[in-house]
Amino acid sequence: MNALEIQNFTKFYSDKKAVDNLSLTISKGEFFGLLGQNGAGKTTTINCITGIGQFSQGTIKVFGNDVQTDYQLTRKEVGLSPQEFNVDMFAPIQRILDYIGGYFGMNKKERTDRINELFDLLGLTEHKDKTFRELSGGFKRRLILARAMMHNPDILILDEPTAGIDVRQRRELWNTLKELHKKGKTIILTSHYLEEVEFLCSRVAIMHEGKLISTLNKKEFTQNGKSLEETFLRLTQ
Ligand SMILES: Nc1ncnc2c1ncn2[C@@H]1O[C@H](COP(=O)(O)OP(=O)(O)O)[C@@H](O)[C@H]1O
Ligand SMILES: [Mg+2]
Numbered sequence: 001m002n003a004l005e006i007q008n009f010t011k012f013y014s015d016k017k018a019v020d021n022l023s024l025t026i027s028k029g030e031f032f033g034l035l036g037q038n039g040a041g042k043t044t045t046i047n048c049i050t051g052i053g054q055f056s057q058g059t060i061k062v063f064g065n066d067v068q069t070d071y072q073l074t075r076k077e078v079g080l081s082p083q084e085f086n087v088d089m090f091a092p093i094q095r096i097l098d099y100i101g102g103y104f105g106m107n108k109k110e111r112t113d114r115i116n117e118l119f120d121l122l123g124l125t126e127h128k129d130k131t132f133r134e135l136s137g138g139f140k141r142r143l144i145l146a147r148a149m150m151h152n153p154d155i156l157i158l159d160e161p162t163a164g165i166d167v168r169q170r171r172e173l174w175n176t177l178k179e180l181h182k183k184g185k186t187i188i189l190t191s192h193y194l195e196e197v198e199f200l201c202s203r204v205a206i207m208h209e210g211k212l213i214s215t216l217n218k219k220e221f222t223q224n225g226k227s228l229e230e231t232f233l234r235l236t237q
Pocket of ligand 2 (some may be wrong): 044
């Protein structure tokens with residue numbers, strides 16, 4: 001089954017074409033890397049998958065449902081960890097999760113149980129009474145991941161989830177993501193750390209100036225002893 005089907009998707013900001021006729025299909029259960037230099041159109045695409053961005057050309061479907069006409073349905077299937085922290089820095093972290101649980105119609109008990117479960121899973125329990133700004137960078141990222149997972153979506157979209165965090169915390173996050181993938185989540189990741197993508201993803205798409213220029217599976221992106229980084233640099237010059 002396809003988790004995501006993007007067909008002939010084009011997105012303009014005024015007269016700037018940010019994404020140009022993108023077609024891409026991702027199967028359920030894939031750990032997929034969306035790559036491209038800054039400005040390639042990754043975040044724009046992600047925002048349109050998750051309903052944050054509007055578009056008028058092409059279609060995007062999540063588990064067969066159109067993200068524009070069946071927004072309520074598709075929103076439930078997707079959890080987004082956005083590139084920029086879009087939270088109230090002063091809010092207690094439990095309230096941040098509780099609020100999003102309420103948005104998805106969970107009752108108080110469901111919300112409390114889920115928060116405890118996620119804190120446990122993501123190693124946040126000892127920080128549970130902190131506000132967002134009191135967390136270190138790696139734990140901020142974890143909290144944002146917890147928020148994305150609050151309603152237990154099947155698809156997780158992680159837009160540069162390891163940007164600006166230290167090596168150890170990055171490795172810990174990798175392990176967490178591997179575990180989530182093993183449990184059946186479909187994961188779509190953007191990252192500039194290509195060794196991270198190589199380690200985690202089984203397939204990648206490379207975007208360049210709004211266009212899809214290549215999709216590669218693991219065998220292809222490590223072919224002839226070349227690293228993904230070398231392949232990426234060659235394709236995007
Ligand atoms: N809100 C916006 N208004 C105008 N232009 C934008 C906006 N967001 C992104 N862009 C432009 O669209 C292009 C794609 O950006 P983006 O999707 O953020 O790329 P990426 O995530 O791959 O770095 C860039 O040229 C960027 O400057
Ligand atoms: Mg981006």
